[in-house]
Amino acid sequence: MSKIKFTLGDKLIFAILVAGSLFWIIVINPIIFADTEPQVVQLIQGGEVKAEYSLETLMREEQIRVESEAGYNVIKISEEGVSVISASCPDQLCMTTRITHANQSIVCLPNKLIIKIKGKAEVDEIVY
């Protein structure tokens, strides 16, 4: 009798452990690591993704010059975030924003440019 009880207890503990680890993997894990997923900076021009830069593999500060029919933007990507350091647009609004986290974006309306941080890369290829 005591033997059976012991086995049931073992099974119960095992079930709790399995449930616990499943709970950890499915529920807790994505919450804790949501912000540390590889972040990708996207340059979107005229509704098309022109380039992507992985923030994870970023070793040093990068400066990217984007040309359009309307003008240009010079984008700085560093560990402090993403910003526009120089632009030809008349309003210069894009130079007032700095983005650091996923789902934030900088928009330059005159140059039809959107600079966006994506939380996770959906595209396998990274175009440099």
Ligand SMILES: [Zn+2]
């Ligand atoms: Zn602008």
